[in-house]
Amino acid sequence: MLNQRANIGRVFHALGDPTRRAIVEKLSAGPVTVSRLAKPLHISLAAVVQHLQLLEASGLVRTEKVGRVRTCRIETRGLTVAERWINERRSLWERRLGRLGELLAEPEED
């Protein structure tokens, strides 16, 4: 609940990168360890770790370390933040269309 607004930028920025989207897509099928995540992506393990830090900071991924193995899974909180922002924009826009009728829409006047 706290400062989701501040996170919207981080969430969208995180999802803007194809490698990070691939990570989220992979994780939506189930939890995966860091090195297993890295295998199909053709970048260094260090790069994957950096992406994961960003994904974790934005609330899209949660990780847990047991022994020397870190396991990653999806965190729906980040997805929810993004979804909510989108729905707010859409509903404001559609409410306006309802009020005026699409064909009559005029630019705003100050």
Next chain:
Amino acid sequence: MLNQRANIGRVFHALGDPTRRAIVEKLSAGPVTVSRLAKPLHISLAAVVQHLQLLEASGLVRTEKVGRVRTCRIETRGLTVAERWINERRSLWERRLGRLGELLAEPEED
């Protein structure tokens, strides 16, 4: 309908920038001209135009020029692309939780 997948990256990248989000937020209240959009953002008009080109390419904004004035409005297609991607990830993840039970979830094994 065609190649929405190719656009996901552009949509999320577009929404990752705070200035572009501010533009979309403004437009969700109704259509606005380019120079009127630029006024509250403290950047040059040229920069705003560049953002608009990107937003239009990603399907988040539609613009129309009449005389010398270009009017911008929200295009829901881009929002829909983003929303759909998010919902797909979430539903895959939640379906998995349903199958296994959250506490039992194990990392994948090849």
Next chain:
DNA sequence: GCAATACTTAAGTGTCCACTGCACTAACAA
């Protein structure tokens, strides 16, 4: 203990990208 595994951290590098200034065109106004 020794080696292998699974990350982790830091520093460096090249590229992309947001922004600027400036020169330009097109439309409207006086």
Next chain:
DNA sequence: TTGTTAGTGCAGTGGACACTTAAGTATTGC
């Protein structure tokens, strides 16, 4: 026709960012 408004196109710049290499730590297996 002269000036003003509204936007456009482009080269350049500084900073952010994805990625690398390399050196380090902690855990596990033999």
